[in-house]
Structures are given as C-alpha cells and as structure tokens.
Amino acid sequence: MAPRLLSCFRRSSSEPNHEEKETAGSTTTEEERGPGPVVVELFSSQGCATSTEAEMVFSRLGRGDFNLDVPLVLLAYHVDYWDYNGWKDPFGSSQWTVRQKAYVEALSLDTMFTPQIVIQGRAQCVANEPEEILSCIASAPRFPATSFQATFQKPTPDSLQVSLTGTLSTKVDDQGANLMVALYECSLVTDCVDGANKGRVLANDYVVRRLEKLCSVHDISPKKSISGTLNFPLWEGFNAAKCGVSVFVESPSHLIYFFSSSSSVFMIDD
Template sequence: MSWICCCSRRAVNRGAAEAAAEISKAANVARVHTTSDGTDVDNRKPAAVASASAASKPAKGTAQGAVLVELFTSQGCSACPAADLLISKLGRGDTEDLGLDVPVVVLAFHVEFWDYLGWKDPFASSLWTVRQRAYSQALEQDSIYTPQVVVQGRTQCMGSDVDALLSLVRSAPRFTTTDIQANVSKPSETALQVSLSGPLRFKVDGYTLDVFVALYENDHVTDCTKGQNKGRVLTNDFVVKGLEKACSVKDISARKTVTGKVTFNLWEGFSRSKCGLVMFLQNSSTKEIQGLQTFELPDNI
C-alpha cells in the first residue's frame, strides 16, 4: 500500500488545478480558536489533584444523530492546513455559512509518514496510520493520503474538498445518541480513567461491535520552521491524544448493558478545559460507525 500526499504532484486521479481550487476554497475558512468548552484561555481552571472522580455529562450542544468525521492529517503536508481549519469549523458547529444542519463530531488523527519531508509533526503517531490503513482496506483503496476524511466509517474524500465533505455528511446514516454513561476519574497525576456503562439501543447479531473512547485536545498553535509548511503558523483542534477500546460485544440483544474501562496517559500541560471525550460504536469488520456520544471532562478533573 502506497502513501499519497495531496499537496504533491503524486496525488492520484486529481489534476493540479483541481486540487489547488479545492485547497483555495477550504482556505477561506475563518481561523477562530476556542477551547472545547468556550472558556477564555486566560481563565482556564487548573487540573484537579489526583484521585478526583465524577460522572461525566454529555457535552453541551451534543445532538442526537451526530455524524463522526475523522481527519487524517499531517503538519508536514502543505495541503493539510486548509483541511485542519475546516475540521475545526465543523467541530465547533460553526456551519451556518456552509448550509449544514447536520450535527457533526470530529476527530483529527495526525499521521507520521510525512515526517521525513523535514518537519516532525508533534502530534503524529504510527497508531493513527494503522487506523487509516484499516479504513483504506475496508473502503477498498489502493493507497492512503493526506488530508483524508472518513465519514461515519463508510465513505471518504479529500479533507479540503468542502463540497464533497458536506455531501458525504448529509448523506451519512445517523444513529440516536447512545444511553451509555461515563464516569471519569484521575487516579494519579499522569492518568485519566473512563468507565462506561449503559444499554445498547440495538441488537448485535453475527458481528463484533467495538466500543472506543477517544481523548482529544483543542487550541494548538505551532510555528512550523521546516518542511513544506515552513514559515506558517499552524492551528489544530480536536487532536486525538489517545484512542482506547473499552470493550467488544457480539450477539447480544437490544437494551443489553455493556460495560468497559479505559485509561489514558496524560501529558505535560494537560488542561481539562482544552479536552473532551468521544465514545463511538464501530463494526469491527466493516469499520462502520453505529453510534456515538461526546462527553465533557468534569470540573474537578
């Protein structure tokens, strides 16, 4: 399987003029920076002491039937900043000017395979490349590329192609918000634990359903000094800092209670106000998303 950078001449099935037009269109997205809960940067609360624990409530503005949009991006690719800005806009719900009335939840996975071009993406992980490859196989693609968006685990397009992305979001199947609840604790200064419990709304028959939890962070600003984006100030939101499988279920009836627990390693500078959680249900084989829920981190974390 090959790698394709949509900012290079190696982009498949796209002429240079077409790609440039798409990138230019996406670059018009406003560069607005907020924390995950709208808190002013200067007034953020410090992280709570270890052993804090509380039930996590659904995030403000979370609506039923949200569509999950996953961006695979890299600070080392010159085509990605436009897609990053678009994803930030969608994630904030700032979509009125786009004519989009479908609720969207976004996650940005930074991949590492363009680090050799001169700039090492500080948020990149080979684990996210593995996830992107799994989507490529499920969607029967010959290569992986950046920026790429995968919508509801079912379809994909170039991450800076506004019209294509909006079309995929509008046509994606939507599922009622789950009844699964989250309890979030901080057993130590370097760990965040999330315990899940609640009933599924549907029957799982003949396949395995994975329950994942993602921890993301907003409000990153990076001065890029090397590579294709040299001299640019890069902004990134909804950056996935960790993705863990809470449990897997198979052949269970509707309303059956599922439980699971995940632990995330925290990083220097962790701030509750910049972070959030996304729990989603994914078919293990087809990779299709079958439901999701977002959670705020409790104030005492």
C-alpha cells in the same frame, strides 16, 4: 471552588442540577432522542502542505460555520508517514497511520493520502473540499443515539480514568463490534520551523491523543447493559480544559455502527 468535570455525558450524581433534570426529562426514550451524530474523521499531518487548509475547514465544522442541521463528532488523527520530510508532527502516531490503512482496505482505495475525511467509516473524500465534505455528511447514514453514564477521575497526576455504563440501541450480530473511547484535544498551536509548512503557525482542533477499546461485544440484543473502565496515560502539558471524550461503536473494519456519546470540552479536578 475547584473546577469540576463538565460534559454532555449523563453524570453519576444522584442529585442532578436543574439543567440535568430537564435533559433527563426530555430524553426518556430512544425515539425522543432521535438519530445520533455523524462521526467525521480527519487524517492529516503538519508535514503535509495541503493539510493546513483542511484543518481550518475541520475547525469551522466544529464551530458550526456551515449551519448544518446534523450534529457531528469530530476526530482528527495525525499520521506519521510525512515525518521524514523535514518536520516531525508532534501529534503524529503510527497508530493513526494503521487506522487509515484499515480504511484504505475497507473502502477499496488505491492508496493513503492526506488530508482525507472519512465519514461514518463508510465514505471518504478530500478534506480541503468543503462542498464535497458537506455532501458526504448530508448523505451519511444515521444511527440511534444512546446515552452512556460517564465518570472521570485522575488516580495519578499522569493518568485519566474513564468509567462508562450504558446500553446499546442496536442489535450486534456474531461478527461483533468494538466500543471505542477517544480522548481528543482542541486549541493546539504549533510554530512549524521546518518541512512543508516551515515558518507557519499551525492551529489544530479535535486532535485524537488517545484511542482505546473499552470492550468487544458479540451477538447481543439491544438495551443490553455494558460497562467498563479505561485508564489513559496523559501527555506532558495535558490541559483538561482543552480536552474531551467521544464514545462510538464500530465494526472490526471501522464501520461506524452507531454512536454512543460525546462530551464537550471538560475540566476535571487535579
């Protein structure tokens, strides 16, 4: 049998399996679902000597090694401003550098640095200091969890189509908010042959490969239906079994308003 998409998004099938029926029965209201996860963003680079320790801490967060009672959404952005130092990060992007610059302004910081953790778009700390990270997570604001129905297709061998339908759980004022969709990849291994980490084998998880805005919303009430479709161009060596999708809502300055949905690592028909 060909592999099918596996995720914790609600599926579009009209006949859910037994597990899906139980899930639907246990999450019929926002109150029963409770607060959503905390979004934890890592800014890192393979060209930064101290980022390797932070990447290990980030992976441990994903494995649940710290026994947190708070669900997390983990997204790692590899910046490109260390690429001059002898090693070009294969996952680095100027798009992620621009995102980090926006946080520098929003959080009134003096400068950018790696490795850095930003939590819910509202607090930041050094990413290789686990105690400080856990403290920031514990004090982070939580927002209502909502469910989006998602369908995935590969219209061409080098593209992934993500279609989403759902409702917001919180009113959005006239300043607006953006519904963002991140495509990330785990279990990446790189032999680093130059730069600050020369001779090391680097492991990276939750690496954001694509981040797109599904739509912008302004001055709308809770429970208003939202839908849209994105087409992600895929990279060479794309392996769906190592990838996942997260959806979250943020302000224009990247403050996380509330969390919408997140998938686990998934598989999809070729």
